[in-house]
Amino acid sequence: MIVVKKVLIIEDNEDNMELCLLLLHGKYDLVSSHNGTDGIEKAHNEIPDLILLDLSLPDMNGKDVAKKIKNNEKIKHIPIIALTAHGLDSDKRDALNAGCDYYIEKPFEIRHLLEVIKSYV
Secondary structure (H helix, E strand, O other): OOOOOEEEEEEHHHHHHHHHHHHHEEOEEEEOOOOOOHHHHHHHHHHOEEEEEOOOOOOHHHHHHHHHHHHOOOOOOOEEEEEEEOOOHHHHHHHHHHOOOOOEEEOHHHHHHHHEEEEEE
């Protein structure tokens, strides 16, 4: 029996969302959200195997989303990969301290993203 892993993409930029959906279509069961509040709810209801999280969201920043997920007993085990245009070392450190398991800067190399996702699921 083949088990298809579920990936939740929390991304407010339509182009970035479409790119992620296109890259992962057919490889994973995909769930998408365009803001942090909805993303946290979907993480709780869907229990994905991995979360791709933009750190710049319209309703709350991604670091706060990561903290809320990691402080929830039901979903704290889910790995979070931060996807962000913020490339400072302090941004990376803050994201990892907030609970993100990995950090990828935009624009990203497609092969690298796919390899990282595969390593977590």
